[in-house]
Amino acid sequence: MAHINITFPDGTVKEFGHGSTGKQIAEHVSKGLAREALAVEVNGEVWDLGRPITADSSLRILKWGDDGGKYAFWHSSAHLMAEAIEAHYPGTKFGIGPPIENGFYYDIDMGDHTLTGEDLVRIEKTMYELCGRDVPYVREEKSWDEAVAYFKKKGDPYKLELLEDLKGETITFYHQGDFTDLCYGPHIPSTGRIKAIKLLSVAGAYWRGSEKNKMLQRIYGVTFPTAKELEEHLFRLEEAKRRDHRKIGQELELFHLSPAVGSGLPLWLPKGTVIRESLIEFLRDEQRKRGYVSVVTPHIGNLELYKTSGHYPYYKDSQFPPIVLENGEAFLLKPMNCPHHHQIYAAKPRSYRDLPIRLAEFGTVYRYEQSGEMNGLTRVRGFTQDDAHIYCRHDQVKQEIRTTVELTQLVFETFGMEVRTRLSYRDDKNVEKYGGDAAFWDRAQREIKEVADEMKLNYFVGVGEASFYGPKIDFMVKDALGRTWQLGTVQVDYVMPERFQLEYTGSDGQKHRPVIIHRAPFGSMERFVGILIEHFAGEFPLWLAPVQAVVLPITDAYLEYAKQVCGQLTEAGVRCELDERNEKIGYKIRDSETKKVPFMLVVGEKEMQGNTVAVRQHTKGDLGAMTREAFLAKTLSAIQQKSLTV
Numbered sequence: 001m002a003h004i005n006i007t008f009p010d011g012t013v014k015e016f017g018h019g020s021t022g023k024q025i026a027e028h029v030s031k032g033l034a035r036e037a038l039a040v041e042v043n044g045e046v047w048d049l050g051r052p053i054t055a056d057s058s059l060r061i062l063k064w065g066d067d068g069g070k071y072a073f074w075h076s077s078a079h080l081m082a083e084a085i086e087a088h089y090p091g092t093k094f095g096i097g098p099p100i101e102n103g104f105y106y107d108i109d110m111g112d113h114t115l116t117g118e119d120l121v122r123i124e125k126t127m128y129e130l131c132g133r134d135v136p137y138v139r140e141e142k143s144w145d146e147a148v149a150y151f152k153k154k155g156d157p158y159k160l161e162l163l164e165d166l167k168g169e170t171i172t173f174y175h176q177g178d179f180t181d182l183c184y185g186p187h188i189p190s191t192g193r194i195k196a197i198k199l200l201s202v203a204g205a206y207w208r209g210s211e212k213n214k215m216l217q218r219i220y221g222v223t224f225p226t227a228k229e230l231e232e233h234l235f236r237l238e239e240a241k242r243r244d245h246r247k248i249g250q251e252l253e254l255f256h257l258s259p260a261v262g263s264g265l266p267l268w269l270p271k272g273t274v275i276r277e278s279l280i281e282f283l284r285d286e287q288r289k290r291g292y293v294s295v296v297t298p299h300i301g302n303l304e305l306y307k308t309s310g311h312y313p314y315y316k317d318s319q320f321p322p323i324v325l326e327n328g329e330a331f332l333l334k335p336m337n338c339p340h341h342h343q344i345y346a347a348k349p350r351s352y353r354d355l356p357i358r359l360a361e362f363g364t365v366y367r368y369e370q371s372g373e374m375n376g377l378t379r380v381r382g383f384t385q386d387d388a389h390i391y392c393r394h395d396q397v398k399q400e401i402r403t404t405v406e407l408t409q410l411v412f413e414t415f416g417m418e419v420r421t422r423l424s425y426r427d428d429k430n431v432e433k434y435g436g437d438a439a440f441w442d443r444a445q446r447e448i449k450e451v452a453d454e455m456k457l458n459y460f461v462g463v464g465e466a467s468f469y470g471p472k473i474d475f476m477v478k479d480a481l482g483r484t485w486q487l488g489t490v491q492v493d494y495v496m497p498e499r500f501q502l503e504y505t506g507s508d509g510q511k512h513r514p515v516i517i518h519r520a521p522f523g524s525m526e527r528f529v530g531i532l533i534e535h536f537a538g539e540f541p542l543w544l545a546p547v548q549a550v551v552l553p554i555t556d557a558y559l560e561y562a563k564q565v566c567g568q569l570t571e572a573g574v575r576c577e578l579d580e581r582n583e584k585i586g587y588k589i590r591d592s593e594t595k596k597v598p599f600m601l602v603v604g605e606k607e608m609q610g611n612t613v614a615v616r617q618h619t620k621g622d623l624g625a626m627t628r629e630a631f632l633a634k635t636l637s638a639i640q641q642k643s644l645t646v
């Protein structure tokens with residue numbers, strides 16, 4: 001009997017019978033693994049566990065924690081949902097039903113019937129019944145003609161349209177219970193693996209994403225192998241909704257999106273501006289300590305500038321079209337600040353003694369995002385980068401990378417955010433996508449890796465994630481909900497100095513090219529503030545809170561004293577408001593709580609006599625009476641230290 005050699009992820013090789021399945025191999029490894037196995041990765045491709053393996057292969061058993069396992073699980077759940085839909089609504093036509101990042105959906109055509117919440121409950125209940133039967137997902141190969149005949153008989157025009165693109169190929173069907181679908185797979189072994197189900201919502205979706213086609217109904221759902229995991233997932237979804245920066249931004253009056261101004265062009269309201277400016281002040285201060293100087297550049301630049309940099313025409317799809325004058329001169333709303341800064345560098349002769357030169361600007365840039373992609377502050381068309389460009393000598397590159405990485409780490413630590421870094425390299429198989437020659441890239445990639453190793457950064461490598469002019473260190477930040485965001489970046493560039501003919505005179509009297517480091521810890525002020533709002537759920541640390549304290553007189557008799565207290569705090573630099581309204585004190589306290597003001601200072605007879613304030617802290621309640629001086633000292637110290645907790 002013939003044998004095949006199977007290579008496991010740890011490098012061990014074992015011999016199995018020809019045609020062994022992933023399931024058999026998993027059982028051979030351990031009973032526990034076989035119980036948890038959902039699918040198998042064979043030479044990088046995800047397969048059903050039951051599919052025979054007929055050649056030497058490298059193999060990995062996929063469980064719930066693996067992306068491939070999870071996708072097979074959710075993909076199988078989409079089929080299960082389709083089966084339940086068909087049971088209740090015979091004649092439903094099916095579009096596509098893929099797994100997505102957090103669950104799965106199916107696009108369906110039910111004619112005139114619009115799905116209701118009750119329908120979802122009914123479908124969900126049937127899905128539970130169906131997975132209780134624990135039937136297998138069975139793969140079957142069909143000829144193209146057989147597949148077409150099946151869906152013609154069933155009367156499913158969408159599947160027939162999909163088959164049109166697969167002409168001449170071997171088609172695979174998957175069956176489970178009474179349901180058959182056209183599908184590549186892979187799928188999990190049986191429906192019984194699905195233990196917890198939640199159908200989340202219904203939305204309209206054009207067939208194949210085109211407005212010219214019919215609008216179908218898209219049902220979103222999510223499933224898990226245990227009830228506990230579903231519960232945790234639903235909790236996170238609720239939290240994400242509660243923390244949604246668009247909702248909190250409106251409630252706390254931080255920013256406003258006006259259709260009159262335009263999509264993706266947020267307006268910063270006074271309270272949001274306080275947060276933005278506090279962040280800018282914080283970073284500007286840290287930069288000043290590290291030898292940066294500030295510059296200011298205009299919002300538009302001559303189109304030729306962007307032709308030199310290569311941003312135009314190669315990236316013109318993501319830019320607003322050029323502004324063309326009568327004399328033919330053309331300008332671009334700046335998509336990047338870099339070319340402007342390069343001109344500042346080039347404005348006078350530079351010597352090796354001048355370097356490094358660190359030019360910083362909170363510079364606003366414009367990108368043309370498709371209108372469907374706008375999302376509050378996190379996806380916009382005009383945003384401000386906390387940009388800076390460091391022009392240095394080759395022998396200074398590593399030191400400059402190191403200090404910019406340290407600055408970026410300091411920034412995220414200040415917000416209590418967990419950071420992982422990605423070394424973003426170019427894809428050597430696609431070199432035409434990148435500027436500059438191989439020697440520069442090798443050198444820049446080696447430099448960032450050496451710094452990452454020396455600094456013992458927690459990093460992973462992302463091939464193909466570099467920008468077109470250089471490799472980067474990207475900071476992947478985890479927020480309070482455990483979601484990962486790509487924020488700051490540090491980038492090494494040997495290409496632009498060449499394109500812009502930047503130079504300095506070396507100690508040898510010769511001309512040399514500097515190296516440029518592009519960096520932006522926040523990335524974009526808009527996106528960063530959007531993420532901060534969700535990270536803190538609007539309960540900002542004291543130093544960022546738009547209003548840090550509110551004084552609440554119990555009655556009008558104490559209004560004068562309240563004014564004195566508020567005046568003293570304001571004078572000392574605390575952002576303080578006075579609630580003069582003729583309302584009950586309980587109402588005023590509740591109102592300040594919903595506005596998430598960190599401190600409420602209640603003043604009445606006792607406080608006025610004793611020259612004190614009765615302090616309440618947001619979500620923590622009564623802290624008791626304090627002298628005005630003691631409260632001021634405590635507050636100023638927390639603000640100055642940028643404490644996360646007071």
Ligand SMILES: [Zn+2]
Pocket residue numbers: 075076079174181182183184185
């Ligand atoms: Zn499928």
Ligand SMILES: [Zn+2]
Pocket residue numbers: 336337338388389518519
């Ligand atoms: Zn730049």
